[in-house]
Amino acid sequence: MHAKDGETVPFVGDAEEPRVDSRGPRVGWLVGVDGAGNPQVDFEGNTAGPLCARTIIPMSPKVLADATARRPGAVLLFEQDDLSRPVLIGLLQPASTAPLVEALLSGAADSESALDAHVDGRRVVLEGKEEVVLRCGEATITLRRNGKVVIRGVQVETHATGTNRIKGASVKVN
Incomplete structure (x- = not known):
């Protein structure tokens, strides 16, 4: 008998408890981190409680702590279709x-x-209370609260297919 993801399937020889289908991805949630820093997950149909999961994505302790607090959906697969061996393959992101x-x-x-x-x-719109800085290597563009804009770089070029205007109360060159 074939089952859709999450359906219970009668298991031949086990009349007491139906078996939950573990094929395909399943969405659970991150519930914590164990002492070794491994994520612990849970999912609907899991009767064993939180399980330590392996992961295929690098997750810093900060990311794990934030995800545990937010409880986003955790996309899980199971090694050899064994529900006691979850593998965390990603966290669902809000739109x-x-x-x-x-x-x-x-x-x-x-x-x-x-x-x-x-x-x-x-x-x-990027907004900063005092200033916004865009930086790449030795080039920066700084926007300050007082209205001052500073563009710095080893070489600064401007190109225009139309008019390239420089306006100001005064203009200084060199």
Whole structure:
């Protein structure tokens, strides 16, 4: 007899307790971290309580703690279809209307990990109370609260297919 994900299937020779189908991915949740820093997961139909899970994604202690507090869906597979051997393959992410802003404000991007954000909206607003700094190598663009904009780089170029205007109360060159 074939079952859909999550359905109970009668197991031949075991009339006392139906068996839960473990084929395919299942969404559970992260419930904690054990003493060795391994994630503990639970899922519907699990009668054994929280289980230590292996993971295929690197998860820092901070990420695990945040995920435990938020309790997002944890996508699980099971080694050899054994429900006592979960493998965490990812965490479900909430839909975001401003992924770049959220990624920047969350501080999730540290110096060792790359951050890519694709924004499909027509406008992105990054706001800082005192200043906003965009930095890449030796190039920076700084926007300050007082209205001052500073652009620094080894070489600064401007290109325009139309007019390239420089406006100001006064303009200094060199």
